Amino acid sequence: MSVEKPSNNSDKSYSHVLQKAGVLKNFSVAKVVSRKEIDDLKQLIKAVAKDEKEYDKMLEEELAQVANMHDPKSPIPGIIYVEDKSALIKQLQKAAKDYAQKIRTGKLDKKHLCYLIASIIKELGLTKDDFLKMKEENDEDDDD
Numbered sequence: 001m002s003v004e005k006p007s008n009n010s011d012k013s014y015s016h017v018l019q020k021a022g023v024l025k026n027f028s029v030a031k032v033v034s035r036k037e038i039d040d041l042k043q044l045i046k047a048v049a050k051d052e053k054e055y056d057k058m059l060e061e062e063l064a065q066v067a068n069m070h071d072p073k074s075p076i077p078g079i080i081y082v083e084d085k086s087a088l089i090k091q092l093q094k095a096a097k098d099y100a101q102k103i104r105t106g107k108l109d110k111k112h113l114c115y116l117i118a119s120i121i122k123e124l125g126l127t128k129d130d131f132l133k134m135k136e137e138n139d140e141d142d143d144d
Helices: 035-048 052-067 085-104 110-124 128-143
Strands: 014-016 079-081
Touching (some): 035 052
Antiparallel strands (some): 014 079
16 A cells, blocks of 8 residues: 655645745645544444455545645645646647647648648747747756
8 A cells, every 4th residue: 555655856746935935945744644543544444345455445545635735625825836737738739639630631731731730820829939939948948
């Protein structure tokens, strides 16, 4: 059974407003769970689980939920969550791939495909500067 353990890595998905302001050097989140709470949880799961496999699965899920410090129902004051840009980029890449596959069925030649892409860029109001800025930002992200 594995429960998410706190990490000292700098790639965590949150920080604190006081850390950003330089008041706090480090910020981490901890949650106190008593032994009695864990024992009560185990008893409850044991009462409803059909077998040992289901018990282990349910216990792991419940312990992960108990250990979850980032519950939107009870947010930590001052916490700042870092947006996961990679997930959005993956979604956009998948959408582009799906769209490209649908366009290929139209049997357009390269000239017409270029026209289509140029028309989309024009309709969205994108400029050469927008693409250069994106390239610079991606290059900076790659350097980090």
